[in-house]
Amino acid sequence: MTSVTLNGEQRLLPDGSTLEAAVRESGAEAGRGVAVAVDGEVIPRAQWELPLRDGQQIEVLRAVQGG
Amino acid sequence: MADVAIEIAGRSFESRLILGTGGFRNLETMAEAARASGAELATVAMRRVDPTARGSIVEVLEDVGCSVLPNTAGCFTAHEAVTTARLAREALETDWVKLEVIGDDRTLLPEPAELLEAAETLVADGFTVLPYTSDDPILARRLEDLGCAAVMPLGSPIGSGMGINNLYNLRLIVERARVPVILDAGIGTASDAAIAMELGCDGVLLASSISRAEDPSAMARAMRLAVEAGRLAREAGRIPRRLYAEASSPTEGVPELS
16 A cells, blocks of 8 residues: 555555545545645646655645635 | 726726635625625635535636636745645636735734745746735835736735725835735725725725625625725815815805894
8 A cells, every 4th residue: 555645634545546546535526626736746637647656745725715 | 987997917807806705604605795796806715625515616706707816825935825826727727826925823914025935936937926915115016026917915914804004005005006006905894995996006805804794795795886986086086185174155145144
């Protein structure tokens, strides 16, 4: 299993899981209106096929009320 | 009829009111108020996905004719703000950003050095940057010189409802700016918005004064009217303030009645 921090919580995902799997795991609906940062770097949607690595810090964000 | 449209970075808006969407009880109340305010631009924040949350704020805003303006609320450093803006661009497919870099939690006042650094980076990265700034004319000028599309000075701290604390500074900012000046933060009630517009601001951005009002939708309408009234009054040209009275009835032909 690969251990990552997903939106602040420790998660175990099967080895070989992609970033897209982590996005789904976060509860994001169909990926629309969602953006992802891994270890503080923005990862464009086109690169969500990349496999996860142990210890990565993943943030999955969407727009909410604010400002 | 005076010109009521505002142009920001080449985009024209009929409404000079930008709605902040923070503080509404729910998306329905927000949508109703957005409609009543006439706003065509509304801010959103970027936060972690909450799997239990219902509804999409972006879709609700689209339905009422508002474009989204993502903000960088909650960022304390230029690095955080730049990353948040890039995430918003990725998620929302807009390169517009309301840039906020905050100095501390208690006042939520802007952190000037980090704000300038973030503005410079984002302008270079192709963003249309609308910075929330303090009411410091020099800082506003620096932001404009860096290529920001507007400057958005505060009237008073976010959510404080104190109105405009430094009319003089705001006048200096308005007088000199070549980009739109949007009063952002501090508005408590309709007269505050009208004063900002009378002073020559090109628009106002407000959230709490509407979203936390007892009747948000009614307050949204009040703000819409106040912004229009203030703008019209500005363009109409007010009379000068005088120390003494100036009679409005004729002084000739007054009968002797003693």
